[in-house]
Amino acid sequence: MLSDRQITSRRLLLVAAGMSLLGMAGCGRAEEVVRAARAAGPPGPDAVPDSPSATASPSAAQSAAPTAAAPAAAVTPSAAPTPTAAAPTAPASAAPTPARAPAVGDGRPVYELNAERRVVALTIDDGPDPRHTPTVLALLEQYGIRATFFLIGENAVEHAGLVREIAARGHHIANHTWTHPDLRSLSEGRVRDELERTSDLLHRTTGKVPTWFRAPGGDWSSTALRVSAELGMRPMAWSVDPRDWARPGTGVITDRILKDVRPGAIVLNHDGGGDRSQTVAALKAYLPVLIDSGYHFTAPPG
The missing domain is CATH 3.20.20.370 (Glycoside hydrolase/deacetylase)
Incomplete structure (x- = not known):
């Protein structure tokens, strides 16, 4: 059975391995992790054998891991407003010059008589x-x-x-x-x-x-x-x-x-x-x- 010193030494080795993963977290952060491991004391009888993944909680790993620059959010261009179709403009009307004078008053000028008679x-x-x-x-x-x-x-x-x-x-x-x-x-x-x-x-x-x-x-x-x-x-x-x-x-x-x-x-x-x-x-x-x-x-x- 391992002694307390051996257990502590083993934990320190695991922490050192974790520190290689924490690289950019800095020395201050690494020392805090070591002190936390020593304070935890020997594991209980049901403890799962130490593993790098079990030693550091996901939240700690996420906090310590260097944050990759988030890709810039894709800018969705605003849909150009659909132009309102202009109502068709009725052609001006100019006037066409009629072949005969416009009907005004009593009517159009008389151009011919009843063609049924000679x-x-x-x-x-x-x-x-x-x-x-x-x-x-x-x-x-x-x-x-x-x-x-x-x-x-x-x-x-x-x-x-x-x-x-x-x-x-x-x-x-x-x-x-x-x-x-x-x-x-x-x-x-x-x-x-x-x-x-x-x-x-x-x-x-x-x-x-x-x-x-x-x-x-x-x-x-x-x-x-x-x-x-x-x-x-x-x-x-x-x-x-x-x-x-x-x-x-x-x-x-x-x-x-x-x-x-x-x-x-x-x-x-x-x-x-x-x-x-x-x-x-x-x-x-x-x-x-x-x-x-x-x-x-x-x-x-x-």
Whole structure:
């Protein structure tokens, strides 16, 4: 049986072995472990034979063992905020330029008549003119044709006698503004003045209130359509334009009309605004051709 000294010596050997494991714990820490082993005294009869693992408690070993540098915690990048999908922006709308004037007031301009009937509406613009209007009136009288005359106010005020003659022969008297401006560039006040002034003059001259209105150049605007409706007029456009105002030649004017005319057509001609001798000559040429083809002429009702 081992003596107390032998037991103590054995413990010291085990402690020394443990100290090699404690290395970096330092001498002070090692001496504390030795003193603790001596104070413990001889083991009891049930003691398990000493072993390095049994001598030092796990907590002591963990405390004494050098602490390895803990790996840096992995940085989880914050999830980038999911961008909120922007609501789709409706395209601007620009406006597309319509082929026909917008419906305002009483509606869109009339471009043609009922195509089920073989009729043509002849319209004469920019008069009255003392050089050409009398000849045009004579031709219409010759063929028994009723037309619509879109008169300019400043011409009508100078040739009031012609205005009365046009009305007396049963033709429609219609409003073509006072000075023949581009209505799209005018304020509402000026548009109203152009139309109202002309209608008042024609009413005083003929005793009849104009029921039709045509924008110069066919340049309609929503303002002009609204004002004309407020003044009791409907807008009339055209479907056959021989561009006689440009004086392309009598034959060209005649050919364009005969090529483009069809049942329900509204034909545009001019008796004012310059030399209209080509237009007068073209009327003499194409009117009998259309009549022989079975066309009838009419003035749209007011």
